[in-house]
Amino acid sequence: MTLEFGADGPAFVPRPAPHSAAGRGKACYRGDMHLHSVHSDGRREPAEVAAGARAAGLDFIVSTEHNTRSAAGVWGAYAGPDLLIIDGEEITTRNGHYTALGLPAGTWIDWRYRAADGALDRFVRDIHKAGALAVAAHPLAPCVGCGWKFGYAGLDAVEVWNGPWTLDDEAVLANWDNLLVSGGRFVPAVGNSDAHSEPQVIGLPHTVVRADGLDRTSILAGVRAGRTWIAESAAVDLTFTATSARGRSAGIGERLDADDDASVTVALTVTGAPGCVARIVTDQGQRLLTPVPAGGEISWVTTPNNSRYVRAEVRRPTPTATTADTMVALTNPIFLGRA
Incomplete structure (x- = not known):
């Protein structure tokens, strides 16, 4: 069998993706x-x-x-x-x-x-x-x-x-x-x-x-x-905020500027995660472990002196081949106190 070069195909014309899509604003x-x-x-x-x-x-x-x-x-x-x-x-x-x-x-x-x-x-x-x-x-x-x-x-x-x-x-x-x-x-x-x-x-x-x-x-x-x-999937949604007694709020990745002894309410709302449990984790480790209620709303009170940051996890109590349960969602922290 003899191999020969065929005719050249059309030249490749790059078609890069645009840098924006329609979106929903912020x-x-x-x-x-x-x-x-x-x-x-x-x-x-x-x-x-x-x-x-x-x-x-x-x-x-x-x-x-x-x-x-x-x-x-x-x-x-x-x-x-x-x-x-x-x-x-x-x-x-x-x-x-x-x-x-x-x-x-x-x-x-x-x-x-x-x-x-x-x-x-x-x-x-x-x-x-x-x-x-x-x-x-x-x-x-x-x-x-x-x-x-x-x-x-x-x-x-x-x-x-x-x-x-x-x-x-x-x-x-x-x-x-x-x-x-x-x-x-x-x-x-x-x-x-x-x-x-x-x-x-x-x-x-x-x-x-x-x-x-x-x-x-x-x-x-x-x-x-x-x-x-x-x-884990688009079926899961959540919001996670921290609010001081003075009404200041911060979201995921942000810092809540508050005095060390100021009361801070941490609010987590989860949907699309039936049968799951929620964890609130701070620099001291797991501080709250609770089943996700039917309404999906969970709150916990702390202070910046007690918790330098708060983050949330949602887990399904179903083991995998190598773990005791299955992660469903997790957040980056909200930092508490003055920088």
């Missing part, structure tokens, strides 16, 4: 910020990824192919007023993976280094100069080279929940909570599916971002500020 938007297609090691075509995002009730996705920018040239065909598609990359170094969210189409970040090489800071600076975010991905994943060895200095977020809830996620969540207790720089938590192919579910989990609009700049700003919580 609102909460649901997005899966860690997804793969056939442009790297996924098996879904880009059209299938976009269809899966729409089926999951998402408002936006981030394309994070391993070490390549090629998908950025096709997403314009699959974005629309109802779905914002943001370009990114998963950078798979020898000592852990991280995602760059919001890269300009065609931008590429190198992956060929270890923690001992001292190269990460330079590439994170490049990501930030491009207007994008750097997020540690699945920090305790057991695959070779997946465990995150660089620390979190300079990063914009950490992926505490990756795909269906497992013991790895439980451990990452505990480590992240230790960072909050230490009182250092706030590194927000995010959660994503990291879906590659069937039967992995796009949007399990996903990150809910409170943003000024459904556009790349606003979504990234919301993630960077920690105005986010993580949901």
Whole structure:
């Protein structure tokens, strides 16, 4: 058999996705910020990824192919007023993976280094100069080279929940909570599916971002500020606030400015989570554990002196293969007291 070159096909014409979609103004938007297609090691075509995002009730996705920018040239065909598609990359170094969210189409970040090489800071600076975010991905994943060895200095977020809830996620969540207790720089938590192919579910989990609009700049700003919580599916919704006796309020990722001994009421409202339990966690650990009532409304009173931050978890008392229960939703903290 003899192989010969055929006629050239039509020249490829890049069609990048627009930087904004219709949105609902200032609102909460649901997005899966860690997804793969056939442009790297996924098996879904880009059209299938976009269809899966729409089926999951998402408002936006981030394309994070391993070490390549090629998908950025096709997403314009699959974005629309109802779905914002943001370009990114998963950078798979020898000592852990991280995602760059919001890269300009065609931008590429190198992956060929270890923690001992001292190269990460330079590439994170490049990501930030491009207007994008750097997020540690699945920090305790057991695959070779997946465990995150660089620390979190300079990063914009950490992926505490990756795909269906497992013991790895439980451990990452505990480590992240230790960072909050230490009182250092706030590194927000995010959660994503990291879906590659069937039967992995796009949007399990996903990150809910409170943003000024459904556009790349606003979504990234919301993630960077920690105005986010993580949901198992679009069926789950929640609100979480802290209010002082003087009537001042703060939401997820914000600080409630109040005296150390001032009374603060923490309010959590959960819908779409029947049979679940809610936890209020502070720097002292779990402070409240209660079944989610029929109306979904839960309140708890504390002070900034007693609780330097409060965060919420919703869990289903159904074990997984590696955990005693299943995470349904979790929030970033609300910080209490003066900065």
